[in-house]
Each structure stands twice: as structure tokens, then as C-alpha cells.
Amino acid sequence: MDFELTEEQRMMRDMVYKWALKELAPIQEKVDEEDWFPPDFFKKCAEIGILGITIDEKYGGLGSDVLTQTLVVEQMSRFAPGLAMTYAAHSNLCVHNIHRNANEYLKEKYLPPMVRGEKIGALALTEPNAGSDAMSIRTRAVKKGDKYILNGTKIFITNGPVADVFLVYAKTQPELGAKGISAFIVEKDFPGFSVSRKIRKCGMRGSPTGELVFDNCEVPAENLVGQENMGVHVMTSGLDVERIVLAGGSVGMAEQALEYAVNYAVEREQFGQPIANFQMIQQKLADMYARTEAARLLVYRAADLAQKSPRGGKGTELTKMAAAAVLFASETATWVCNQAVQIHGGYGYCLEFPVQNLWRDAKLYEIGAGTNEIRRIIVARELTREAFARKAQR
Amino acid sequence: MDYFLTEEQRLLQEIAYEIVKERIRPVRAELDEKEEFPWAIMRDLAQSDLFGIWIPKEYGGLGMGILENCLVVEQLARGCIGIATTFAASGLGAYPIVLFGSDELKRKYLPPIARGEKLAAFALTEPGAGSDVSAIRTRAVRVGDEYILNGTKQWITNGGEADIYSVFAITDPSKGPRGASCFVVEKGDPGFFFGKKEKKLGIRTSATRELVFNDCRIPRSRLIGKEGLGFIIAMKTFDKSRPGIGALGVGLAQEALDISVEYARKRIQFGKPIISFQVIQHKIADMAMKIEAARALIYSAARYLDTKADAPDASKIAAMCKVFASDVAVQVALEAVQVLGGYGYMRDYPVEKLLRDSKILQIYEGTNEIQRNIIGQELNKEYGRIKESFIR
Ligand SMILES: Cc1cc2nc3c(=O)[nH]c(=O)nc-3n(C[C@H](O)[C@H](O)[C@H](O)COP(=O)(O)OP(=O)(O)OC[C@H]3O[C@@H](n4cnc5c(N)ncnc54)[C@H](O)[C@@H]3O)c2cc1C
Ligand SMILES: Cc1cc2nc3c(=O)[nH]c(=O)nc-3n(C[C@H](O)[C@H](O)[C@H](O)COP(=O)(O)OP(=O)(O)OC[C@H]3O[C@@H](n4cnc5c(N)ncnc54)[C@H](O)[C@@H]3O)c2cc1C
Numbered sequence: 016m017d018f019e020l021t022e023e024q025r026m027m028r029d030m031v032y033k034w035a036l037k038e039l040a041p042i043q044e045k046v047d048e049e050d051w052f053p054p055d056f057f058k059k060c061a062e063i064g065i066l067g068i069t070i071d072e073k074y075g076g077l078g079s080d081v082l083t084q085t086l087v088v089e090q091m092s093r094f095a096p097g098l099a100m101t102y103a104a105h106s107n108l109c110v111h112n113i114h115r116n117a118n119e120y121l122k123e124k125y126l127p128p129m130v131r132g133e134k135i136g137a138l139a140l141t142e143p144n145a146g147s148d149a150m151s152i153r154t155r156a157v158k159k160g161d162k163y164i165l166n167g168t169k170i171f172i173t174n175g176p177v178a179d180v181f182l183v184y185a186k187t188q189p190e191l192g193a194k195g196i197s198a199f200i201v202e203k204d205f206p207g208f209s210v211s212r213k214i215r216k217c218g219m220r221g222s223p224t225g226e227l228v229f230d231n232c233e234v235p236a237e238n239l240v241g242q243e244n245m246g247v248h249v250m251t252s253g254l255d256v257e258r259i260v261l262a263g264g265s266v267g268m269a270e271q272a273l274e275y276a277v278n279y280a281v282e283r284e285q286f287g288q289p290i291a292n293f294q295m296i297q298q299k300l301a302d303m304y305a306r307t308e309a310a311r312l313l314v315y316r317a318a319d320l321a322q323k324s325p326r327g328g329k330g331t332e333l334t335k336m337a338a339a340a341v342l343f344a345s346e347t348a349t350w351v352c353n354q355a356v357q358i359h360g361g362y363g364y365c366l367e368f369p370v371q372n373l374w375r376d377a378k379l380y381e382i383g384a385g386t387n388e389i390r391r392i393i394v395a396r397e398l399t400r401e402a403f404a405r406k407a408q409r
Numbered sequence: 410m411d412y413f414l415t416e417e418q419r420l421l422q423e424i425a426y427e428i429v430k431e432r433i434r435p436v437r438a439e440l441d442e443k444e445e446f447p448w449a450i451m452r453d454l455a456q457s458d459l460f461g462i463w464i465p466k467e468y469g470g471l472g473m474g475i476l477e478n479c480l481v482v483e484q485l486a487r488g489c490i491g492i493a494t495t496f497a498a499s500g501l502g503a504y505p506i507v508l509f510g511s512d513e514l515k516r517k518y519l520p521p522i523a524r525g526e527k528l529a530a531f532a533l534t535e536p537g538a539g540s541d542v543s544a545i546r547t548r549a550v551r552v553g554d555e556y557i558l559n560g561t562k563q564w565i566t567n568g569g570e571a572d573i574y575s576v577f578a579i580t581d582p583s584k585g586p587r588g589a590s591c592f593v594v595e596k597g598d599p600g601f602f603f604g605k606k607e608k609k610l611g612i613r614t615s616a617t618r619e620l621v622f623n624d625c626r627i628p629r630s631r632l633i634g635k636e637g638l639g640f641i642i643a644m645k646t647f648d649k650s651r652p653g654i655g656a657l658g659v660g661l662a663q664e665a666l667d668i669s670v671e672y673a674r675k676r677i678q679f680g681k682p683i684i685s686f687q688v689i690q691h692k693i694a695d696m697a698m699k700i701e702a703a704r705a706l707i708y709s710a711a712r713y714l715d716t717k718a719d720a721p722d723a724s725k726i727a728a729m730c731k732v733f734a735s736d737v738a739v740q741v742a743l744e745a746v747q748v749l750g751g752y753g754y755m756r757d758y759p760v761e762k763l764l765r766d767s768k769i770l771q772i773y774e775g776t777n778e779i780q781r782n783i784i785g786q787e788l789n790k791e792y793g794r795i796k797e798s799f800i801r
Pocket of ligand 2: 290498538539541566567617773
């Protein structure tokens with residue numbers, strides 16, 4: 016077993032860390048407090064070449080791997096978790112998915128400007144009444160001549176208010192349920208598309224979350240991604256990788272919260288000594304470290320598997336491990352950040368200290384991209400699948 | 410469950426809950442967003458005489474106890490613990506005067522606090538003295554008929570809004586912890602200033618400010634009790650107030666449960682209300698069990714502390730209420746956000762605020778680590794007095 020990152024992975028990790036520290040850390044307070052999305056964020060990402068990590072070189076990407084992308088999200092999340100999520104929604108949820116599933120024409124048309132940061136991407140699946148139960152989406156797509164006409168509402172869409180290109184799921188044949196879903200690329204200027212509002216959140220502020228309305232929205236038929244009614248394939252092929260990449264964010268937040276907590280515990284003196292001398296603080300720090308490192312290993316391992324697996328989805332090791340990775344990493348991050356706030360005492364409760372921000376942000380990954388309850392159901396389903404099959408044969 | 414409350418106690422709960430329903434729930438999100446001090450609601454509470462709860466009748470109060478205070482703040486916490494903290498902090502600020510103040514101080518300060526005309530505040534913490542209260546450096550030096558105060562207090566709830574402050578300062582540095590004293594300082598006293606309002610993760614409607622004493626002169630009669638009693642006054646006050654912090658946790662957690670169950674019954678996924686899934690049922694079951702356990706602890710502890718004025722285990726019991734219920738509050742709030750899924754994370758719904766608010770309960774009035782220290786040390790002492798062996 017090889018636990019070493021490659022030279023390339025290490026360079027990318029260190030480069031993004033330094034960049035995030037210099038470019039993002041100083042603006043994070045404003046980003047959080049004002050829920051401010053820095054307009055030049057994607058341009059800056061493009062400058063350091065991180066928008067197309069898993070994308071072929073012929074579209075301007077790096078042709079690199081899932082773990083490298085995970086490391087980027089991890090490092091960015093240490094200082095700006097909301098912006099890191101916005102980055103991941105663009106670069107992974109949207110761009111990576113198009114890269115994986117769209118035809119050559121669409122890839123040549125959409126990928127290069129997105130990799131250059133000129134166009135921002137988003138993924139639109141969730142609806143007001145279809146969250147965990149994603150297959151019950153009601154947005155309709157009806158083919159009329161050389162167009163599809165979309166009608167419906169999407170909610171909680173990361174980058175919704177700022178994106179140019181949306182990967183949208185809609186029902187082409189509702190009577191077929193999950194087998195009647197298709198994926199489309201929708202541009203923000205298509206007639207009948209609008210963003211109805213930006214939604215205010217507990218954390219992950221600065222990452223614009225929007226509600227989208229499709230009102231007889233006209234989409235050229237050629238913008239169908241994959242085959243008609245095969246949208247679930249597009250959805251699930253991307254979901255495993257998405258979960259792993261976002262789990263990197265949880266690892267980054269936990270790692271940073273631990274670093275803040277260690278430094279604070281050594282600096283802060285009460286009862287004539289650094290609070291790090293008290294056993295209670297030591298116990299907390301040790302658990303924070305142990306859980307963070309366990310999460311890191313699981314997430315990296317899942318990223319490695321994602322790179323090697325030809326496919327994910329039901330019945331694969333990848334699906335099980337990806338769900339377990341984001342489940343464990345997200346709960347670890349919330350727990351670790353909560354402990355970090357506690358170690359900072361009253362200071363931890365004040366907005367000028369970043370630990371409370373990390374805690375608010377960390378909680379999101381227990382919900383976004385599939386809740387932890389659903390992830391546990393997936394892991395259990397995969398764990399018991401073969402045993403059930405054997406039992407059925409007896 | 411019936412906790413066998415008296416008619417009067419039930420009435421108090423109803424009055425407080427009425428204010429929650431009519432006045433607090435409709436505005437809590439806005440007060441949080443704007444970080445606005447809840448003056449209008451303080452006036453409602455004043456009109457209902459609630460500020461008089463534990464002020465003796467002869468000074469215009471209701472002369473009630475810890476239990477009644479807990480019942481009221483629990484209800485208020487269902488609305489907003491920022492508001493409930495503002496209310497409770499006034500009681501905390503008044504308590505040193507109630508417990509140890511001269512008749513003169515009581516007559517002067519308690520009636521307007523009881524009527525809710527003036528808010529009080531409790532000022533102990535300093536930048537270098539949080540958990541370690543004995544490290545406070547604010548000095549009070551007696552000069553003739555006055556004391557002159559110098560120093561800085563940090564994170565004082567109701568700072569800048571209150572008129573009356575119980576301030577802890579060192580009168581005799583050579584005596585260590587026995588050299589601290591407690592004084593009444595009024596807003597407007599010469600040399601008494603306020604720093605900027607703190608921006609916080611939660612309880613944003615509650616004002617938290619720095620107090621600065623720069624050759625602040627106050628009459629000698631403002632000394633509460635005697636010189637050197639400072640930390641005894643602080644500890645006795647905490648013994649009375651900490652069950653109240655627990656009650657804030659119970660109220661907040663109850664609100665989180667109420668919202669979660671209502672939501673889970675209405676939210677349909679996979680063709681059924683999500684409450685039909687076992688995971689959700691078990692979550693709300695755990696939430697409800699923890700809340701009931703916390704409430705039962707607090708009510709019985711409060712009754713006990715009210716009946717036994719000088720209970721030897723008062724500090725331990727009060728600390729238990731604070732830790733247990735505040736831990737429950739944070740756990741339950743985290744789960745409530747989870748039950749509401751994406752909606753739980755959005756500011757349009759009230760649970761993310763409950764989560765942000767809940768965390769303060771584990772920090773202020775002595776962190777939960779410090780409470781555990783108290784409980785552990787008291788247990789050690791108690792068992793030292795027991796002759797019997799339990800290990801055969
Ligand atoms: C900040 C943010 C960003 C997001 N970004 C995007 C995005 O870019 N694109 C996008 O398409 N979506 C996005 N989402 C949506 C996200 O994926 C959903 O919120 C998530 O899938 C949960 O759906 P829900 O919120 O409707 O919760 P619900 O599905 O209503 O769940 C409510 C509760 O019920 C539980 N539950 C549901 N079903 C079951 C079951 N069968 N058994 C047991 N428990 C169950 C859940 O675990 C949860 O606790 C985002 C959400 C947030 C908060
Ligand atoms: C919103 C808010 C309102 C407040 N209101 C008031 C008020 O009205 N009046 C007032 O006087 N104060 C008030 N405070 C101050 C509050 O009581 C202190 O923040 C609290 O006592 C902790 O002190 P600290 O923040 O300095 O943390 P520290 O004492 O620095 O503690 C840091 C960490 O070390 C831990 N620790 C410290 N000592 C030990 C030990 N011996 N063993 C194990 N762990 C230890 C703590 O538990 C904590 O986790 C308020 C604070 C806030 C945030």
C-alpha cells in the first residue's frame with residue numbers, strides 16, 4: 016500500500032495552501048459577514064490553473080486525478096470553505112460531469128471557457144419537494160422540434176445566482192420515474208430561465224445559493240447530455256466523485272480548526288499556565304487529531320479508488336466508500352470545529368475569531384450532496400447486498 | 410409530563426409563553442439579523458412584572474425562587490435565548506445586591522430593577538481572566554469616602570444598555586482571592602465608559618460590551634457587603650443562576666424539538682412524511698428523552714436549592730444543571746438542523762439560529778469544563794467524608 020502523495024499532488028496541495036492563505040484568508044471575514052462572492056474569484060482560480068484539474072488537456076485542463084482535486088478543495092476549505100464549495104460545484108459537479116458524459120460537440124463548446132474561468136458552472140438537481148428523494152423531481156422537459164421546453168423550479172443551487180452554465184436534470188418521461196430523467200446544459204441567457212432569489216444561509220456564506228425558475232425555458236436539443244432518459248446514469252456517475260471531492264472540504268476544515276485550537280491552547284493562559292496543560296484540553300486535542308487523520312485517510316483512499324474505478328453507482332465498492340468517506344469526514348469536521356470553538360472559550364463565540372465560522376460551515380457537508388442519513392442507508396445497502404443475494408439463493 | 414407546579418408557577422409559565430408567541434417569535438429573526446437590542450420586549454416583560462421574580466417583596470419584587478426563575482427563562486428561551494439572556498443577565502446583575510447588599514443599596518437599586526425600568530449587569534470577566542476569575546486585575550482603591558476603579562471588563566452582557574452594574578474588583582492585591590470586592594457602578598458615573606459591541610456567532614440581539622473604568626469614582630456606600638467578599642458573592646450568585654442557564658438550554662431544545670417534529674410530520678420524501686422513517690423517529694426520540702431528563706434535573710435541583718438555603722452541595726448541583734442541559738441544547742440543535750435538511754441550514758427557517766445560539770450555553774457563566782471541575786472536586790470532597798467502602 017502506497018501512502019505517499021505523488022510529487023504533482025504535493026506541489027498542487029502546497030501551492031493551493033499558499034494561495035488560499037494569501038488570497039482568500041484575508042477576505043474571508045468580509046465573505047462570511049456580508050455573504051459576499053468576490054467577483055474575480057474564478058479568474059483567480061484560473062490563473063493558478065485549478066479549474067480543470069480532472070479535465071483533458073485538449074480542453075485546457077490538467078488531465079490530473081480525483082485526489083488532486085480533493086486536495087485543492089481541502090486546502091481552500093481551510094481558509095474559505097464557502098468559496099471552496101463554490102469552486103467544487105463549478106469544477107467538479109458541473110465541469111467534471113460534462114466532461115464525463117457529454118458528447119464531443121458539447122465538450123468543445125462548453126469546457127474551454129469554463130476551464131478558463133470565463134464561464135461559471137452549477138449543477139441543478141434539487142427541487143423544493145425533491146431533496147433526498149431526488150428521483151421525484153418534477154421539472155419537465157418536453158421535446159418540441161429541435162428544442163426541449165423546460166418547466167419547473169430548482170432550489171439550493173450552489174452558484175445559481177452567478178453561474179452561466181447549468182447542468183440541469185428534468186423529467187422527459189415522468190411515467191418512467193427514475194428512468195425518465197434526462198440531463199441538459201442550460202445557459203443563463205436561454206429564454207425562460209431566471210434566478211428567482213439568493214438564499215441566506217447559516218454558513219458557507221459567500222457561496223451564492225439560488226433558486227432557479229424554468230418558465231417555458233427553451234433549450235436546444237443538442238444540449239442534451241448523454242442519452243434521453245439516461246439522466247440518472249449521468250447523475251450517479253458523478254455523485255460518487257462529488258462526494259469524495261467535497262469530503263476533502265471537511266478534512267480541510269477539521270485540519271484548520273485543529274491548528275487554530277493547538278495554537279490557542281498553547282498561547283492562552285489561565286490559572287497561571289497555558290490551557291494546553293489541562294488534561295481536558297489535551298483529551299480534546301488528541302481526539303481532534305485522531306479523527307481528522309482517520310477522515311483524511313478514508314477520503315484519500317476513496318479518491319484513489321475513484322480514479323481507478325471505471326464506474327460508480329449501485330453495486331460498486333466506490334459508491335460505498337464514497338458515501339462512507341463523506342459521512343465520516345463531515346461528522347468529524349462538525350465535531351472537531353465544535354471542540355475548537357469550545358477551546359477558544361468566549362473568544363470562540365466572537366465573529367472575529369474564525370473557528371465559529373468553520374463550525375457553521377462544517378455542518379453543511381452533513382446535509383449537502385445527500386444527507387448523512389441517506390449516506391448511511393447507501394453504505395448499509397452496499398454492505399448487505401451480497402449477503403441478501405446469497406440468502407435469496409438458499 | 411406533570412411536574413406538580415403550583416397554580417402561581419403555571420401562571421408565570423403562561424405569561425412568559427404568551428410573550429414568546431405574540432412578541433418574540435415574530436421578531437426574533439430580524440433582531441438576530443440586525444443585532445438589535447430587544448428594548449420593546451424588555452418593556453413587555455416589565456409590564457408583566459417578570460423582572461421582579463427573585464427580588465424580595467419588600468423591595469418591589471415577587472420574592473420568588475430559583476424554580477420560578479427557571480420556569481420563566483425556559484419559556485422565554487423557546488422564543489430566543491438572546492432575549493432570555495438579556496432578561497436573565499439583569500437578574501444576575503441584581504443578585505449580588507439581593508444577597509449581600511445593604512438595606513440602603515437594596516432600597517435604591519432593587520425596585521427599579523424589579524419594575525424593569527432599569528436593567529442590571531454582572532461584570533466579572535476580563536481579557537486575562539475568564540475561567541480563572543481570581544486573575545482579575547481591575548483595581549478599586551479607597552480614597553476618603555470614595556472608591557476609585559481602574560481596569561477593563563470584557564464581554565459583559567447588557568453592557569451599555571444596563572443602568573446598574575455589579576462590578577468585581579481587587580481591593581487588596583496582597584490577599585489573593587480574598588482581596589476581591591463587589592461594587593455597584595451606575596451608567597453615567599464619572600470615568601465609566603463602554604467599548605464597542607461585540608459581533609457574535611449567536612445571541613446577537615443580546616448586547617455584549619467591554620466596560621472601561623478610568624479613574625471611575627463611586628461613593629463608598631456602593632460596596633456590596635464587605636471588602637474581601639467579592640468571590641464569595643460571585644460564587645453564591647452562580648449557585649443561584651446556573652440552574653437558570655440550564656433552563657435556557659431546555660427551552661431552546663424544546664423549541665428545536667417542536668419545530669423538528671412538526672416539520673418531520675409535514676415533509677414528504679419518498680412518498681411519505683419523513684417522520685415515518687426510523688432514523689427520524691429515533692432522532693426525535695433521543696431529543697425528547699434528553700430534554701425531559703434535563704428538565705427533570707433542573708426542576709428538582711431548583712426546588713431543592715430553594716428549600717435548602719445553605720445546601721452544602723449547592724455548587725455541584727447548580728453546575729450539573731448547567732452542563733447537562735447546555736450539552737443537551739447543542740446536541741438537540743445540531744439534530745434539528747439535520748432533520749430539516751437543506752431547509753435547516755437556511756436563514757428562512759429558525760433552526761440554524763437555534764444552533765448558533767445554543768453554543769453560548771456551554772461557554773458563559775463558567776465553561777462546561779470548569780463546571781465539570783467543580784462537580785469532580787466536590788465529589789472528591791464528599792467521598793472523602795464517607796467512611797463506608799463500596800469496593801467490598
Ligand atoms: C448550501 C447547500 C448547497 C446545495 N447545493 C446544491 C447544488 O448545487 N445542487 C443541487 O442539486 N442541490 C444542492 N443542495 C441540495 C442538497 O443536496 C439537499 O439539501 C439534500 O439532498 C437534502 O435534501 P432536503 O434538503 O430536501 O432534505 P430532505 O430530503 O427533506 O430531508 C429531511 C430529513 O429527512 C431525512 N430523510 C429523508 N429521506 C429519508 C429516508 N428515506 N430515511 C431516513 N431519513 C430520511 C434526511 O436525512 C433529513 O434529515 C444544496 C443544499 C445546501 C443546503
Ligand atoms: C456572549 C458572552 C456573554 C458573556 N457575558 C458575561 C457577563 O455578563 N459577565 C461576565 O462577567 N462574563 C461574561 N462572559 C464571559 C464568560 O463567562 C467567559 O467567556 C467564560 O467564563 C470563559 O472564559 P474565557 O472566554 O476567558 O475562556 P478561557 O478561560 O480562556 O478558557 C478557554 C478554554 O480553556 C478551558 N479551560 C480553562 N481553564 C481550564 C481548566 N482549569 N481545566 C480545563 N479546562 C480549562 C475552558 O473550558 C475553555 O474551553 C460572557 C461571554 C460571552 C461570550
